Amino acid sequence: MTVLTALVVALAAVGNAQADTKRISDGNDRPGPLDIRSASHGHTGSRVVHTISTFSTWRAGILGRNTPNLFAIEISTDRDRALERVVIVFSANGRLVAQVIRLPQGTSVGSASASRPNGRAVRVSIRRSLLGNPVGYRWDAHSQYRAAGACSDFCIDRAPNSGRVLHDITAPAIVLTSFPAVAADIEYDVTFRVSDAGGAGLRRWELQHRPFGSPGWTTVESGTAVGARTHHHVSAEDNDDQFRVVAVDRQGNRRISPVRLVSVPIDNTSASLVYTGTWVHGAGDPSDFRDTLSTSVDECCTLPTVAITFTGRYVAWIAPGATEDEFASVSTEGVPSAPVFLDQFTGRRNIVFQHTFGSVGTRTFTIQAMSGAVPIDGIIVR
Numbered sequence: 112m113t114v115l116t117a118l119v120v121a122l123a124a125v126g127n128a129q130a131d132t133k134r135i136s137d138g139n140d141r142p143g144p145l146d147i148r149s150a151s152h153g154h155t156g157s158r159v160v161h162t163i164s165t166f167s168t169w170r171a172g173i174l175g176r177n178t179p180n181l182f183a184i185e186i187s188t189d190r191d192r193a194l195e196r197v198v199i200v201f202s203a204n205g206r207l208v209a210q211v212i213r214l215p216q217g218t219s220v221g222s223a224s225a226s227r228p229n230g231r232a233v234r235v236s237i238r239r240s241l242l243g244n245p246v247g248y249r250w251d252a253h254s255q256y257r258a259a260g261a262c263s264d265f266c267i268d269r270a271p272n273s274g275r276v277l278h279d280i281t282a283p284a285i286v287l288t289s290f291p292a293v294a295a296d297i298e299y300d301v302t303f304r305v306s307d308a309g310g311a312g313l314r315r316w317e318l319q320h321r322p323f324g325s326p327g328w329t330t331v332e333s334g335t336a337v338g339a340r341t342h343h344h345v346s347a348e349d350n351d352d353q354f355r356v357v358a359v360d361r362q363g364n365r366r367i368s369p370v371r372l373v374s375v376p377i378d379n380t381s382a383s384l385v386y387t388g389t390w391v392h393g394a395g396d397p398s399d400f401r402d403t404l405s406t407s408v409d410e411c412c413t414l415p416t417v418a419i420t421f422t423g424r425y426v427a428w429i430a431p432g433a434t435e436d437e438f439a440s441v442s443t444e445g446v447p448s449a450p451v452f453l454d455q456f457t458g459r460r461n462i463v464f465q466h467t468f469g470s471v472g473t474r475t476f477t478i479q480a481m482s483g484a485v486p487i488d489g490i491i492v493r
Contacts, residue, residue, distance in 0.1 A: 137270035142261035144169035150252035168230040183253040247309035249275035279309030282366035283358035290371035311361040323351035376489030388415030398459035407480035427465035427491040432456030437483030
């Protein structure tokens with residue numbers, strides 16, 4: 112009787128256990144050397160790993176290709192009672208091999224890697240692609256042994272004894288749905304969504320915050336429910352806030368979202384901005400930062416200018432787009448850059464100019480209105 116024939120004869124559909132454990136303990140309840148003591152799952156990269164341990168030591172040679180003796184991992188990838196894959200482990204030419212079989216067809220879809228951590232265990236490493244790349248699956252460990260005596264009519268063991276155990280191999284999903292690049296005010300909302308597809312369920316998520324450049328993170332909100340969340344954040348002018356979301360499912364799969372930066376500008380009315388020439392400072396569009404806007408006024412002899420001196424390595428000018436030929440000359444450390452034409456932008460709170468210096472230092476940034484009513488909504492420095 113071949114290994115595959117023997118296994119197919121022995122397979123029986125079992126229900127799905129709801130456990131989210133990574134390790135199954137099984138009693139000393141079967142004669143023969145292949146009585147399962149424990150079984151476990153894990154994963155790394157593109158592979159899943161299962162280890163089966165027994166109560167007794169055994170020789171690899173008893174798992175011959177043409178014997179009914181074997182270990183197997185039985186796998187259901189679609190959460191019903193039927194099996195879609197089985198990985199059988201046997202000995203060939205003096206070494207352990209593992210074959211991945213597609214069910215119900217009984218055809219081989221490839222080989223897995225089998226090894227012996229010690230005299231009472233076998234470890235199987237399987238490419239996820241051979242399982243059909245599921246986000247999670249349910250499994251049980253199977254052994255069978257036939258020999259004269261107590262096992263003359265097969266000694267079969269399963270762990271668990273009934274049901275199957277979930278192996279969630281996918282970290283929770285995080286979607287950062289709304290993180291404004293430039294805040295509209297010193298208080299603003301950020302939104303995100305957390306979900307879990309692997310089956311274990313979400314254990315916890317955390318929204319973490321830190322000031323730009325700080326090494327550590329502080330949790331500002333947390334929860335255990337999936338779905339959309341909105342966090343109202345209270346900041347201050349001239350702050351650069353970094354956020355990330357960390358989510359962990361009940362089997363320990365962890366996901367960290369990309370970091371998002373929300374800049375709270377220096378308002379156009381701040382005393383740190385030095386205006387020369389004629390400017391109008393007043394209420395702007397409700398979409399402007401802090402609802403205020405400064406706008407240059409053309410005069411015959413003096414070009415309106417605004418300047419800021421700061422310590423840092425980055426500066427940006429925030430302004431609404433224009434519909435006419437408003438443009439300005441900008442300079443960093445007295446070095447002029449290409450003119451900024453505001454009709455190239457639409458909407459409010461655009462970063463119309465930005466510059467990164469090679470190092471942190473005390474810098475001066477100047478905007479000189481050259482034509483039309485040039486708007487200043489705010490300045491970002493860091």
